[in-house]
Amino acid sequence: MDSLLQHLLHLSTPPNTTHKPMFINSPQTNKSNFPSLHSSVDSTLQQHQDTQLQKPASVSVPQFENSKYEAQSQVGSLDFLSRKGKFMLNSIVEQPLSNLNAFFDSAKFELLEVDLVSLLKGLDILGNWEKALLLFEWIVLNSNPEATKLDNHVIELMVRILGRESQHSIAAKLFDEIPVEEYSLDVRAYTTILHAYSRTGKYERAIALFETMKEKGLFLTLVTYNVMLDVFGKMGRSWDKIVELLDEMRSKGLEFDEFTCSTVISACGREGRLEEATKFFTGLKSQGYVPGTVTYNSLLQVFGKAGIYSESLSILKEMEENNCPPDSVTYNELVAAYVRAGFYEEGAALIDTMAHKGIMPNAVTYTTVINAYGRAGKEEKALSLFHQMKTLGCVPNVCTYNAVLGMLGKKSWSEEMTEILCDMKSNGCAPNRITWNTMLAMCGNNGMHKYVNRIFREMKSCGFEPDRDTFNTLISAYGRCGLGIDATKMYEEMITAGFTPCVATYNALLNALARRGDWKAAEAVIVDMKIKGFKPSETSYSLMLHCYAKGRNVKGIEEIENEVYDGHIFPSWILLRTLILANSKCRALTGMERAFQGITTEWV
């Protein structure tokens, strides 16, 4: 364990802090980090400026660097910039990122004379979005909120740049500092901000901003609605809201597109709303809508998640009949559907089928099957597929490595884990929070629980902040150690830390309780879930069954059984399988037979 931790630490570069906003990274701290470097840079900077102020930019700087020369000739062609603007742009481009704030301060008066929109635009065109951001932040901090209100166009441009660069977390954070609602940005800018909130999980903020947009009387477009559908879909438990939005779109005469359809169907997939998905999909077709590959793919996901691979097959057939070309995602969904239903070899065989049809299997395809083999205890097959993918030139990604590490971790195969960590290093694949969580989870195995706290500490020292999922992992880790009391304590700690529990949290708790067969506490967890408005998942019911089985509570099993057979709980393949296992543990033959029949009639 110690050696593994060493490898992991060695592998861990600090997490991607591509940018530190000015609010955190003040010029003072920069200087204190590199005192000698900065003082010299500062003085040359000052000289540079003095000379440049006297002469036109194009002749003032010696052209001893090619890149510098290229940048300058490019700047020269930016006609929307004034001469002063071009000069400023040149000076900013020459500064290292770390020195920019100090530079802005020193050039304060010159900066305020140029058109800032043009300057930002120039920086963006030269590929310096980070410098554009630093300039924007400097403007925000240095403009007097009373007198000079920020220009709408400056904000719109910054929004566009961050959106294009997919810097969603930076955008979400930045536009939390600025009261964007008080400005009148165009619908595209607001939509980009909505998207940034959506991608960073700030659903409540997105909804609030959406309401403000409506109040402002902005003409909401198809894209705005599509983003909001995604917000409600990702937030979960908002099907009514989705229906409401769809009605609103119809009444405004907005025609659905592929984004609308796939987003809505995916929302169904996340919550197992098979009926709603089917109804929506058939409704679309009856209106004459021709679904594309992405819409079919989301539909495949709905049934794949439910383990109904037969339905997945008919969807594929329909695609082929409608000349809708399947792509790698289509096949990946199909593979997932197979392995979820327990058909590992059929799933693995699809890899060859894909290649045969000219759709290259990718890292997702392999990871899906490797993970399935791992779960099924077929470690050798998983490892051989892992080697096969590398031989065929498919590069594993961090998900692949995490899947393999997770599998090895369950078996405590530390030497193989070390090999994998080395392989990650040689492939330049950085571990992520899940890698760390996998290591945490591994310590749930016998006698390693003393490492849990240490790994948690090291993880934080590598710059990975614990989040809701980390707490879920900690609860699971303690649960797997058989320390149910600690799991409950960790749950309380998570609440105090300000995280909202989710279904996974409750399932982790249920898992801890199931090990001990503490069905009374588990029942209380289910009650709490329902009070807080969460719908227990297939896993929750499965864990309850395990819990009752361990506690030899046949009556409890029967209660869930009844709900499964009377249609309150969807009789998925996995649940029926758990029913067989739970009943067999309690020697309840009738229950076993009934579940077995359920499987054979429904799924075979």
Added chain:
DNA sequence: CTAGGGTTAG
């Protein structure tokens, strides 16, 4: 031209 969707890992 400018804003948006679907697949994998704990």
